Amino acid sequence: SQTIHQWPATLVQPVGSPLSLECTVEGTSNPNLYWYRQAAGRGLQLLFYSVGIGQISSEVPQNLSASRPQDRQFILSSKKLLLSDSGFYLCASRLAGGRGNIQYFGAGTRLSVL
Amino acid sequence: KQEVTQIPAALSVPEGENLVLNCSFTDSAIYNLQWFRQDPGKGLTSLLLIQSSQREQTSGRLNASLDKSSGRSTLYIAASQPGDSATYLCAAPNTNAGNNRKLIWGLGTSLAVNP
Numbered sequence: 001s002q003t004i005h006q007w008p009a010t011l012v013q014p015v016g017s018p019l020s021l022e023c024t025v026e027g028t029s030n031p032n033l034y035w036y037r038q039a040a041g042r043g044l045q046l047l048f049y050s051v052g053i054g055q056i057s058s059e060v061p062q063n064l065s066a067s068r069p070q071d072r073q074f075i076l077s078s079k080k081l082l083l084s085d086s087g088f089y090l091c092a093s094r095l096a097g098g099r100g101n102i103q104y105f106g107a108g109t110r111l112s113v114l
Numbered sequence: 115k116q117e118v119t120q121i122p123a124a125l126s127v128p129e130g131e132n133l134v135l136n137c138s139f140t141d142s143a144i145y146n147l148q149w150f151r152q153d154p155g156k157g158l159t160s161l162l163l164i165q166s167s168q169r170e171q172t173s174g175r176l177n178a179s180l181d182k183s184s185g186r187s188t189l190y191i192a193a194s195q196p197g198d199s200a201t202y203l204c205a206a207p208n209t210n211a212g213n214n215r216k217l218i219w220g221l222g223t224s225l226a227v228n229p
Contacts, residue, residue, distance in 0.1 A: 032215050043221040090157055103217060105157040
């Protein structure tokens with residue numbers, strides 16, 4: 001199975017500051033990678049997904065961006081954080097191809113923008 | 115467009131009860147459905163994945179069923195324990211052509227098993 005590493009676990013940032021969250025994957029190669037946000041009392045919102053190095057699909061227009069500089073590295077960034085960017089951010093990985101592949105999740109980063 | 119609904123939103127039961135969590139989806143052209151568990155403040159853990167060709171999948175005290183014709187899946191938990199307390203989410207693949215890499219998520223059922 002795959003292991004997803006996310007850091008930091010918790011982050012408190014002022015409004016207007018930059019953001020960089022990193023996710024790395026072990027145990028697979030060429031996975032599909034995903035960034036989700038989970039706001040309090042709401043469901044999982046898909047932010048970005050990537051099917052390969054440098055290939056990013058954005059699901060929701062917003063203040064965030066994503067990059068995939070290496071096969072098993074996925075980065076979520078912002079140049080200037082907004083209050084509304086607060087939430088629980090989850091990175092996920094899934095084997096590319098097959099229709100029966102499970103999605104594996106990291107432990108998440110709790111972001112508070114103050 | 116695929117939509118996923120989970121009922122109930124919250125459930126509280128005494129320890130030892132058997133219970134059923136429900137998941138409904140609008141587009142039956144799915145090739146699988148997944149159930150996940152999320153503990154407070156943690157990431158998600160995959161519990162069961164049912165292929166469209168299967169009607170059931172079992173793992174320990176958990177049994178998930180899939181009925182594509184009625185657009186429903188259920189997660190059955192036998193002999194519930196306090197350690198089962200968590201939020202349970204189901205997810206179905208997006209059925210839009212060419213974009214089945216995404217999952218469509220329910221809002222989850224928050225389960226509390228009381229000792």
